[in-house]
Amino acid sequence: MTLQEWLNAYGVSHKNKTNILIHKFCVPAILWSVIVLLSVIPTPLFFKGFNFAHLVAIIALVFYFSLGLKPFLLMCVQLSIAFFSLQFIDESWQLGLGVFVIAWIFQFIGHKIEGAKPSFIDDLKFLLIGPLWIIKGLLS
Numbered sequence: 073m074t075l076q077e078w079l080n081a082y083g084v085s086h087k088n089k090t091n092i093l094i095h096k097f098c099v100p101a102i103l104w105s106v107i108v109l110l111s112v113i114p115t116p117l118f119f120k121g122f123n124f125a126h127l128v129a130i131i132a133l134v135f136y137f138s139l140g141l142k143p144f145l146l147m148c149v150q151l152s153i154a155f156f157s158l159q160f161i162d163e164s165w166q167l168g169l170g171v172f173v174i175a176w177i178f179q180f181i182g183h184k185i186e187g188a189k190p191s192f193i194d195d196l197k198f199l200l201i202g203p204l205w206i207i208k209g210l211l212s
Contacts, residue, residue, distance in 0.1 A: 075139040075204070075211065082198055082205045085188035094182035098175040099202040100150070105175065107154040108161065108168030125155070135200055142211055143204055150203055 073081070086092055110125035129151050137144040161167055183190050191198035204211065 075143055078139070078197075078201045079205055079208055079211075082191050082201045085183070085186060085191050086205070088182070088186040091182035091186040094178050095202070096206055098178045098182070099206050101171050101175040102179070103150065103203050104154045104157065105168045105172035107151070108158065109165060109172065111155075111158055112165040112168070129155075132200055135197070136204075139204075146207060146210055147203065150207075 086095060107125045107129070110128055111123050113124045115123050133144060133147060133151070136147040179190065191201070
């Protein structure tokens with residue numbers, strides 16, 4: 073699918089203003105919390121500063137690059153901000169987990185209000201589309 077097809081498909085279950093507002097806060101929070109949680113998973117010494125968050129980010133960036141240079145660069149910025157913030161939280165998995173759980177609760181409340189199931193139920197790749205959909209105005 074093209075980027076526009078992904079964004080259109082994601083938008084089908086995101087039309088309610090309350091749900092959209094919830095997503096604008098919770099999708100970035102979930103992205104951030106996933107980076108936090110993956111970054112604290114112990115890695116072998118030979119990884120030397122490379123952790124599971126880096127690995128997952130690289131895999132995600134390959135997907136974003138397949139959608140185009142602009143989505144790739146915008147996600148590089150979002151992921152860089154998330155990684156940069158790690159230096160200020162002292163690898164707190166508890167904070168990451170708390171943000172993750174609370175953000176997902178709000179996401180499901182938003183979808184209850186919307187009356188539509190989350191897109192990722194049909195295709196897990198929609199979990200990668202959410203952060204792009206939030207900034208879709210920058211993709212034009």
